[in-house]
Each structure stands twice: as structure tokens, then as C-alpha cells.
Amino acid sequence: MSDFSPGQRWISDGEAELGLGTILNVDARSVTVLFGASQETRTYSSRNAPLTRVAFGSGDRIESAEGWQMTVDDSKEVGGLIVYIGEDETGELCELPEARLADSMQFDQARDRLLTGQVDRNDWFDLRFRTLHHFHRIEQNPALGLAGPRIDLIPHQLYIADEVARRHAPRVLLADEVGLGKTIEAGLILHRLLLTGRAERALILVPASLTHQWLVELLRRFALEVTLLDEQQSEAHGETNPFEAGQLVLASQDWLFANPQRQQQAQACDWDLLIVDEAHHLDWRPEQSGPGYASVGRLASQTPGILLLTATPEQMGLTSHFARLRLLDPDRYHSLEAFREEEQHYVEVAEAIDALERLPGEDTDRSRVAAVIAEADSLALLDTLADPERGDDQHAAARDQLRDQLLDRHGTGRVMFRNSRRHVGGFPERRLHIAELEAPSSYRRVLRRLERDEDYLDELLIETGMGHPEVLIYPDAMYRVLTVDPLNTEPWWQFDPRVTWLLERLADDGEGGFADDKVLVIAHDRQTALGLAEGLRVLGGYQAPVFHEGLSLVERDRAAAAFADPEEGCQVLVCSEIGSEGRNFQFCRHLVMFDLPLHPDQLEQRIGRLDRIGQRHAIEMHVPVFTGSPGEKLLRWYHQGMDAFNTPHGLGSEIHAAFGDALAESLLDDESLEEVIAETRALFEVRLAERDAGRNRLLELNACRHDRADAVIEAIRELDADKALTRYLDQALDIFGVDSQELGGGILHLQPSPQMLEGLPGLVKGEEGFSATFSRSRALARDDVQRLSWEHPLLREMMGRILDGPMGNTALALLKHPAIPAGRLMVELVFRTHCPAPKRLHLNRFLPPTAVRVLLDESGANLTAKISFTGLSKAVKKVKKAVARDLIKSRHDQLRELLDGAEAEAERELPSIIEAAQMRMRTELDTELSRLEALSRLNPAVRTDELEALRNERTELDTAIEGARLRLDAVRVIVTVGEETR
Structure with a gap:
């Protein structure tokens, strides 16, 4: 007492x-x-x-x-x-x-906690030091923000993401062709900006039909949880601004653009980044702006960073293209007429780059290059390249430098990135297989009456509630709606020849059969997909999971995983139209389009589920159609009018806008159909020729610098192969109370234990946890398996909790060593740099938290160089907390002296740390600043505010690094014991 x-x-x-x-x-x-x-x-x-x-x-x-x-x-x-x-x-x-x-x-600080007797476990102290070590090297890795997402390592995507995310408040147009991954590029840019602290809040506006695709992509590929906002969700927030509900907000353009009140609420928020998909739908003309364009314009004027996405940068006309560039930089793109004149120069630059490849050669080639350059450094390079006496190595170096200068200093390459399939390469062949079938009598009766009676179509539309031309294209859906009593009527799949045809192909092991292959089947309607799966089960015994919009994300993952498994998986996956959004099935080469969509973009989305970079086989597209039916006419329009099955071309929206109504009216009229197909073909060929003009060639050359892309890929592969990650994660999971079970095939299952610390991403006590893998390829093949990396939210949360809190910042251990008498004292201290700076500066790329370890014996002698951290950690033994507190209490004054002495030892290391960080910063930023200043004299696409921001950033970083200090992060007391001590 x-x-x-x-x-x-x-x-x-x-x-x-x-x-x-x-x-x-x-x-x-x-x-x-x-x-x-x-x-x-x-x-x-x-x-x-x-x-x-x-x-x-x-x-x-x-x-x-x-x-x-x-x-x-x-x-x-x-x-x-x-x-x-x-x-x-x-x-x-x-x-x-x-x-x-x-x-x-x-008493979070190590000194306070130690001297008040609060000590943690030795393995906590060990994990803290290793966390600081790994965080230091990961933060400086050039692949930071690009290595974690579940993506293939595709050069042009990684180049664009790396180039854009390096910029201050990037404002660019991502205009790759369909299937080249604009959504992935935008996700990579967003992911890196968030991870590096350059952005905290983003608003993502997409067409209503793509909200699910974006939600899935951001969650599954980038582990980014977004708030999906619509009118129902907004009303649930009452009087408060619904756009303040999350850091990342995803909303439908259709909803927002039609609602002035919600637009005002969105504009009242502070956003760091605005992403707008399908930006070519924003309507602008010199005399007026459409509501969507006006809304985005207001948001763009107050948001530092903007990403506009479109696969059709110029196909909707030069005016439309200028309008999108005007959103990015209204000062730079202020005059449509001036822009028209500027456009003429791009062809000359493209021709000059082509001429570079022929030098040293004809004088005309040299003249063509000289005509577009005036800078002394470029002219000197041209002289070297045109000199036949110079060696091949000198020619090659001069050619590469001059090409980079031409691409950098001319054109809109800084604000627009455009890759095409022919430029990227690596895509599979597409093969179309048409199966002409005879329509069943139940369908023929309706079609015959439609051909005879013009008013019957109006009656059908009223009776079925379906739209035109859906009622013509999807006869099974029409049949279901017209069926009054399903109990007394044969289900459509019992008599539809397409079902019989599919069953025959699935069982056929010969040429043209599917017996040994996976088959993805897509139908337009959810009920068609469900009925087809039932027909396959009843008539053929095939268990085919169904993937449709009524399923939750978890249920969709399970359906996709059941199809993806190469050993135990199902042969067939049946999807509704949503199956063409957000999922990739590159392991499959057979695509059965049970019917056809009404829009060319949806057709390309279907094919794009299989036709991806990395697909090793030709894409076999199978389309069963009824001879002479509206469905067959739609197929002809796609195939003959715009080569829609051969290769993506990004012209579908424009062509559908021009001929969609005429096509619908001609589905029952062969003569008018021929006219529509001919007119479609004519417009298609004109737009193709315009797309292949010199300006796009220039953009494609600038859209991927392969040396930069290769360097990023190499850095990512180094992180992928980092064996330290598995060792670190094993230790962290054990300390945080997460159970890990090997499932085989390189897959782990992580599940909360009863002792798990609260608040870990994806892990809730009482729930089943999640499966994960370190393998990029396995994660890509399995949507239900997460990919573990240094950037995974679970790893980032555990590392952040350790570094930002007191966990493991004190410890006491016993050391038994025959050469050291019992009762001797040592202290092991870990100091770390402390350098407050705004997140937007991303200081960690130059000076991440840096550890300085000091090991002192009781006399104050520095043993750091003689005894390593790892060696000491393996030798020490744990001690009960009560004993540890008594030991600390008995050595209180001695510990204070050692703590003060260690601080002086650590301070000797600080000047070299600061100097190295400043050198790294100045080397990188001075080089970039010089480049941009030279560019700005020739290329007005370099914004003045970008240059000023970079200068300010350099100054602020220099000041912050100069002010770096050391603070004690963790301390371990080590007491030697004799042989008899336990």
C-alpha cells in the first residue's frame, strides 16, 4: 500500500x-x-x-x-x-x-514510453525497424504507384501513366484506340497520384452504361473504393452535399448533366482531379455549349488536374476535337481558326520524322528536317546525322535525340496521347464464323406478319413494351413477352435452333468444334442468358454459370472464377450484355454472340473481352443468325458497312449516329438496306483516311517512348520479384493477428483471428477474409483473388499503422554471450528523419523516412558498425514485462545519459543524408525544368502555370529537405545475462 x-x-x-x-x-x-x-x-x-x-x-x-x-x-x-x-x-x-x-x-514517443516502463515485444521492435527500411526503399522506387495494380505490363500504358502522373496537376487527353486501355491508364494515373499524395479527391464522370465497368475496374484492378453517386444516394444525404460523401466519387454523366442542383453541389467541392470518360459526347460549337460541356467546363476551370478519355479524338470533326483541348487549356486553345492553321504544320513534322530514318541520305531529306527546326542544338544534331563520315553509333544517337526533340517541341503531344493497334502491335487475328439457321415457326409467323402489315409493328411495340428495333432483333425476348401463360407454353430454348447449334458445337471435338475449349457466350438480355443456361443444362447436361447485372460483385467474381479455373472450371460462361463490361477473359478464344447488340461500341466491347494484348490465340467469333431475319441484316451492316468484326476502329459511335435510324427502318426492307450499307461504307472509308493522316502518325510516335517504358517495366519486375515482401508479410500478419493458409497453386487465404487488431482493409472479425496471391499472372487470371504487393491496401495500412503509431517503439531483451559479463547494458536506438512538407510535394521520392541506427554499450561506446541489426535480433531473448519494468527502473539515470549520447551520435549522420537528398532532387527537377523551359519557347502546350509550379516545387522541396531533423523512433534496451539466468 x-x-x-x-x-x-x-x-x-x-x-x-x-x-x-x-x-x-x-x-x-x-x-x-x-x-x-x-x-x-x-x-x-x-x-x-x-x-x-x-x-x-x-x-x-x-x-x-x-x-x-x-x-x-x-x-x-x-x-x-x-x-x-x-x-x-x-x-x-x-x-x-x-x-x-x-x-x-x-506517451507515444519512444523516450517517454521507455522511461515510464512501457515496453513492447521484441518482434514488434524488429518489425518496426524492417518496416522503416522497406518503406524507405519502396517510396524511392520509380515504379511507385504503378507496380501494385492488377494489370499486364504493357509498355504504352505504363509510359503514359508514368509521364502524366509526374506532372504538376496533369491536364491531358487520353485518346488510345478501343481496346488499348484508356481506363487502365486513367486508373494508373489516379492510383499513383493518390499514393504519392499529389491528389486526395477525384470526381469521375462516365456514361450511365459504364458506371459498373468503372466501379469494377477501380476496385478489382487498383483496390480503389469509390462512392457511386446517383439521385437516390444523393437524396439519402438530406441537406448535406452528397459529393462530400467520399474522397473518390463516381457519377453518371447523364444524371449530373440533367440536374443543375447537383452540378452546383459538385462545383462547390474541392477536387484535385476530374476524369471524364467518352469525352467526345460533350457538345460544343463556337456559338454555344451543350449542357454536358458547360458543366464539365465549369468543373475544369476550378480543378487542377483533368483527364479526358476518348477513342475518337478527331473523328467527330476538328471543331469537336478543339473543344476538348479547350477544356484542358482555354488560354492555349482560344481560337478555332488559329488551331486550324496550326494543324497544317503537324503533317510537316511527321514527314520530317520519317525523313530522319533515311539520313544520311538525299539532300531533300535533310531539307525536310531543317524546315521544321530552328534551334541550335537541333541543327547541330542534324549536321551530325547528315555527315556520312560519322560512325553508325553517332548517327543512331543523333537520330534518337533529334526525333525526341521533334516530338517534344512540336504538336500537341504533351496534352494528347494516342496509340493505335497498328502502332502497338501484339494483337491476335480475328475470325468471323457465321452460322445461318432457319428461324422456327414461332418466330417466322411474327416476321411474316410484320412484312405484310405495316401497322403490326406499332401494335407489337405497344403490346410488348419493347423498343424499336429491339422487337425485331431479339425474337426470343419478343416471344417471352407475348406468351400469356408460361405454364402451358413451350419455353423458347426448347425450339430455338441456336441452342441446338450451340450444343452441337460444344460436343464436337473436330475442326470448328468447342469440345476441348472454353466458350464465352454473350446475349443481349438477362432473361435470354438465364434461359439459355437452363437450356444447356436440361438439353445437354452442361453446367454454365450465368453472369448478369442482377448479381452482386461477389457473385460475379464467383461466376467468373468458375469459368476461369483451367482444371475444374466450367466449359461455358453465359453473360448478359454486362458480360462485355469490365471483365477480360484472355484465356478463352471462342466467343459466341448468341445475338447482336444494336450499337457498334457494344459489339466491340463484347469482342474486347477476349481480344486483348496478351491473347495468344486467334479470336474465333461465332454468330448464329436466322436467314433473312432482321438479325442477319444487322450482321451485314456491321460486317459489310464498317468491318466491325475485323479490327476496332473507334468510328462506331459516329457511324451509328449517322445511320442508326436509317438502319432500323431498313431491317424489313432489303432494297433500302443495300443503300444504308453502301452509304455507311462510304463514310467509314472517308473517316479511316482522315484518321491515318499525318497528325495521328505524329501523335502515335509520341504516345510511347519505349526506353522510358522499358525502365518502368524493369522497376516493376524488380518489385514483383522482391522476396523480402513474403518474409515481411508473414511477420506482419502474425503480429497483427491475421491467419494465413496455403490453398495451393500460389494462393493464400487470409482470415481474421480472434486476436486480430481492428481496422485492417478487407478483414473483418467473424467474416471469411479473402484469397490472394503474389503472382501477377495468377491475379490476372482470377478476379476473385487479390494481388499482394507493397502497394496493396493491407500492406499500406499495416506499414502506416506501425510508422505513425507507437507500436514496437520500445523493447527490452536479454542477451547471453560468453564474452560479455552478466549485468552489462546496451541500448539500440533507431532515429528517423522528420521533414514536414505538404503531401503534394511528394517529398518521399527524394527523402523518405530514413533510419539511423545507433548501438551503444553502457560506457557510451558506439558499437553500431560492429554488430548488425539482424545479427543482434537473432541473438536476443524475450523477457517478461514485469521484469523489464524493474530493469528499466533500476537503470533509469543511466538510460537517460545513453539516450542523450545516442542522439549526438545520430546527428553526425544527418548532413550527409540531407546532402544526398538535395542532390537527387536538384538533379531530377533541374533537368526537367530546363527541358520544359526550352520546350515552352517552341511549344505553347507547355503551360505557364506548370513551369511556375515546378519552380515553386523545387524551392519548397529545397527548403523542406534543408530543415530535416532526426527524432528518436524506437529504442531497445539489451541486458546481458549469465548462464544460470532464465
Whole structure:
């Protein structure tokens, strides 16, 4: 009882988060403590209370209950209570009784926690040091933000993401052809900006039909959780602004552009990045703007970064193209007429780049290059290249430098990135197989009447509630709607020849059969997909999972995984139209389009599920059609009018806008159909010729610098192969209380244990957890398996929690060594750089938290160079916390002296750390600044605010790095023991 007195300050060994406690009552058997900050009271046995007395020493800073602070010089005891003596913030001498210490004082810092007897486990200390080490090297890796997402390592995508995400407030147009991954590029840019702190809030506006695809892509590929906002969700927020509900907000353009109130709410928020998909639909003309364009324009004027996505940069006309560039930089693109004149110059630059490849050669080639350059450095390179006396190596180096300068300094390559399939390469052949079938009588009767009776179509539209031309194209859907009593009517799949044809192909192991292959089947309607799966099961015994919009994300993952499994998986997956959104099935080469969509973009989306970079086989497209039916006429329009099955061309939207209505009217008229096909073909060929003009060639050359892309890919592969990740994760999972089970095939299942620390992403106590793999290829093949990397949210959360909190920042261990007498003391201290700076500067790329380790013996001798961290960690043994507290208490004064001495030792390392960081920063930013300043004199696409931002960034970084300081991050006390000590 004599150890406790009312008014003394103690802390709980097991509940340090309660803060500073005050002894209220003491009797022979118990002690009662009030923890004022948390308003909690605890009563303990006075014999073995898990409490540690708080006693501060010289140099410690403490805070009073009134909020003022003092630095302790000395202390005295008055009636069993400590009175601290020292100086306040003004330098005045003062006293502070311990009873007046602030209840809210926390002991997170290593020094405070150690000297008050709070010690953690040795493995926590070990994990903390390793976390700091790994975080330091990962933050400086050039692939940071690009290595974690579940993507293939495709050069042009990674080049664009790396180039754009490096910029201050990037404002660019991503205009790759269909199937080249604009969504992935935008996701990579967003992911890196978020990870590096350059962006915190983003608004993503997409067409209503693509909201699900974006939701899936961002979640599955990038582990980014977004808030999907619509009118129902907005109304649920009542009077508050619904756009403040999340950091990343995904919304339908159709909804937002039609609602002025919601537009005002979106504009009232501070966004760092605005992403707009299908930007070619934004309508602008010199005399007026459409509502969508006006809304995006207002958001663009107040948002630093903008990504506009379109597969048709110029196909909708030069005016439309200028309108999109105007959103990015209204000062640069202020005049449509000036832009028209500027366009003429791009063909000359493209021809000059072509001429470079022929030099040294004809004088005309040299003249063609010289005509578009005027800078001294470029002319010197041209002289080298045109000199036949120079060696091949000199010619090659000069050609590469001059090509880069031409691409950099001319055209809109800085604001627009355009890759085409012919430029990228690596895509499979597409083969179309048409199966002409006879329509069943139930379908023929309706079609014959439609051909004879013009008014019957109107009756059908009213009776079925279907649209035109859906009622003509999807006869099974029409049949279902017209069926009055399903119990007395044969289901459509019993008599539809397409079902019989599919069953025959699935069983056929000959040429043209599917017996040994996976088959993806897509139908327009959800009920068609469900009925078809039922028909396959009943008539053929095939268990085919169905993938449709009525399923949850987890259910869709399971259906896709059941199809993807190469050993136990199903042969067939049946999808509704949603199956052409957001999922890739590159392991499959057979695509059966049970019917055809009405829009060319949806047709390309279907084919794009299989036709991806990385597909090893030709794409076999199978389309069963009824002879002479509207469906066959739609097939002819696609095939003969625009080569829609051969290769993606990005012209579908424009052609559908021009001829969609005429096509619908001609589905029952062969003569008018021929006219529509001929007119479609004529427009298609004109637009193809325009697309292949010189300007696009120039853009394609600038859209991927392969040396840069290769460097990024190499950095990513190094991280992919980093064996330290698996070792680190095993240790972290054990300490955080997560169970890991090997499932085979390189797949783990992570599940919360009852002891798991709360708040880990994807892991909730009582739930099943998730499956994951370190393998990029396995993760790409399995949508239900997450990919573990240094950038995975679980890893980032665990590392952040360790580095930002007190976990493992103190420890005490025993060391048995025959050469060291028992009772000797060592302290192992880990200091780390502390350098406050705004997140937008991404300081960590130059000076991430850097560890300085100091190991001192009890005499103050520095043993750091003689004994490694790993070697010492393997040799020390754990000790019970009660014993550790007694040891610390007995060596209190000695520990204070060693802590002060270690700080002086660590400070000697700081100047070299600062110098190296400044050198890295200046080398990178000075080079980029010089390049942009030279560019700005020739290329107005370099914005003035971008240059000014880079100059300011360099200045701010220089100041921040210069002000870097060291602070104690963790400390471990090591006591030597004799042979008899346990």
C-alpha cells in the first residue's frame, strides 16, 4: 500500500491509450485510478496492479492541466508527490506538481514510453525497424504507384501513366484506340497520384452504361473504393452535399448533366482531379455549349488536374476535337481558326520524322528536317546525322535525340496521347464464323406478319413494351413477352435452333468444334442468358454459370472464377450484355454472340473481352443468325458497312449516329438496306483516311517512348520479384493477428483471428477474409483473388499503422554471450528523419523516412558498425514485462545519459543524408525544368502555370529537405545475462 498515494500519476501497462491516471483511493487490498482524458475509472489489486509510476527527468517536456508547457530541470518530493522544477515557454522558472499534469498527456514517443516502463515485444521492435527500411526503399522506387495494380505490363500504358502522373496537376487527353486501355491508364494515373499524395479527391464522370465497368475496374484492378453517386444516394444525404460523401466519387454523366442542383453541389467541392470518360459526347460549337460541356467546363476551370478519355479524338470533326483541348487549356486553345492553321504544320513534322530514318541520305531529306527546326542544338544534331563520315553509333544517337526533340517541341503531344493497334502491335487475328439457321415457326409467323402489315409493328411495340428495333432483333425476348401463360407454353430454348447449334458445337471435338475449349457466350438480355443456361443444362447436361447485372460483385467474381479455373472450371460462361463490361477473359478464344447488340461500341466491347494484348490465340467469333431475319441484316451492316468484326476502329459511335435510324427502318426492307450499307461504307472509308493522316502518325510516335517504358517495366519486375515482401508479410500478419493458409497453386487465404487488431482493409472479425496471391499472372487470371504487393491496401495500412503509431517503439531483451559479463547494458536506438512538407510535394521520392541506427554499450561506446541489426535480433531473448519494468527502473539515470549520447551520435549522420537528398532532387527537377523551359519557347502546350509550379516545387522541396531533423523512433534496451539466468 505504501507504493501508492492519492494524487500520484500512473499509467496502465495494458491500456496505455487511457492516458495519464490519477490515484483516487488506496486501501489494504485495492487501488482506484481515474483516467481523466478517457473518463474511465479502474480498480486494481494493490499487490499486483498493472501500473507504472510516471516520473519525468531533466530535459523532458511536460504539459500542465491549464495547457502551458515546461522543460524539466529537476524535481523534489513533497508528501509522496513529485513537484517538477524547470522553465516554461518564456524561460521563466516555475514549478508543476504532478497532480496538475495534463490528463491527456500521451506517451507515444519512444523516450517517454521507455522511461515510464512501457515496453513492447521484441518482434514488434524488429518489425518496426524492417518496416522503416522497406518503406524507405519502396517510396524511392520509380515504379511507385504503378507496380501494385492488377494489370499486364504493357509498355504504352505504363509510359503514359508514368509521364502524366509526374506532372504538376496533369491536364491531358487520353485518346488510345478501343481496346488499348484508356481506363487502365486513367486508373494508373489516379492510383499513383493518390499514393504519392499529389491528389486526395477525384470526381469521375462516365456514361450511365459504364458506371459498373468503372466501379469494377477501380476496385478489382487498383483496390480503389469509390462512392457511386446517383439521385437516390444523393437524396439519402438530406441537406448535406452528397459529393462530400467520399474522397473518390463516381457519377453518371447523364444524371449530373440533367440536374443543375447537383452540378452546383459538385462545383462547390474541392477536387484535385476530374476524369471524364467518352469525352467526345460533350457538345460544343463556337456559338454555344451543350449542357454536358458547360458543366464539365465549369468543373475544369476550378480543378487542377483533368483527364479526358476518348477513342475518337478527331473523328467527330476538328471543331469537336478543339473543344476538348479547350477544356484542358482555354488560354492555349482560344481560337478555332488559329488551331486550324496550326494543324497544317503537324503533317510537316511527321514527314520530317520519317525523313530522319533515311539520313544520311538525299539532300531533300535533310531539307525536310531543317524546315521544321530552328534551334541550335537541333541543327547541330542534324549536321551530325547528315555527315556520312560519322560512325553508325553517332548517327543512331543523333537520330534518337533529334526525333525526341521533334516530338517534344512540336504538336500537341504533351496534352494528347494516342496509340493505335497498328502502332502497338501484339494483337491476335480475328475470325468471323457465321452460322445461318432457319428461324422456327414461332418466330417466322411474327416476321411474316410484320412484312405484310405495316401497322403490326406499332401494335407489337405497344403490346410488348419493347423498343424499336429491339422487337425485331431479339425474337426470343419478343416471344417471352407475348406468351400469356408460361405454364402451358413451350419455353423458347426448347425450339430455338441456336441452342441446338450451340450444343452441337460444344460436343464436337473436330475442326470448328468447342469440345476441348472454353466458350464465352454473350446475349443481349438477362432473361435470354438465364434461359439459355437452363437450356444447356436440361438439353445437354452442361453446367454454365450465368453472369448478369442482377448479381452482386461477389457473385460475379464467383461466376467468373468458375469459368476461369483451367482444371475444374466450367466449359461455358453465359453473360448478359454486362458480360462485355469490365471483365477480360484472355484465356478463352471462342466467343459466341448468341445475338447482336444494336450499337457498334457494344459489339466491340463484347469482342474486347477476349481480344486483348496478351491473347495468344486467334479470336474465333461465332454468330448464329436466322436467314433473312432482321438479325442477319444487322450482321451485314456491321460486317459489310464498317468491318466491325475485323479490327476496332473507334468510328462506331459516329457511324451509328449517322445511320442508326436509317438502319432500323431498313431491317424489313432489303432494297433500302443495300443503300444504308453502301452509304455507311462510304463514310467509314472517308473517316479511316482522315484518321491515318499525318497528325495521328505524329501523335502515335509520341504516345510511347519505349526506353522510358522499358525502365518502368524493369522497376516493376524488380518489385514483383522482391522476396523480402513474403518474409515481411508473414511477420506482419502474425503480429497483427491475421491467419494465413496455403490453398495451393500460389494462393493464400487470409482470415481474421480472434486476436486480430481492428481496422485492417478487407478483414473483418467473424467474416471469411479473402484469397490472394503474389503472382501477377495468377491475379490476372482470377478476379476473385487479390494481388499482394507493397502497394496493396493491407500492406499500406499495416506499414502506416506501425510508422505513425507507437507500436514496437520500445523493447527490452536479454542477451547471453560468453564474452560479455552478466549485468552489462546496451541500448539500440533507431532515429528517423522528420521533414514536414505538404503531401503534394511528394517529398518521399527524394527523402523518405530514413533510419539511423545507433548501438551503444553502457560506457557510451558506439558499437553500431560492429554488430548488425539482424545479427543482434537473432541473438536476443524475450523477457517478461514485469521484469523489464524493474530493469528499466533500476537503470533509469543511466538510460537517460545513453539516450542523450545516442542522439549526438545520430546527428553526425544527418548532413550527409540531407546532402544526398538535395542532390537527387536538384538533379531530377533541374533537368526537367530546363527541358520544359526550352520546350515552352517552341511549344505553347507547355503551360505557364506548370513551369511556375515546378519552380515553386523545387524551392519548397529545397527548403523542406534543408530543415530535416532526426527524432528518436524506437529504442531497445539489451541486458546481458549469465548462464544460470532464465
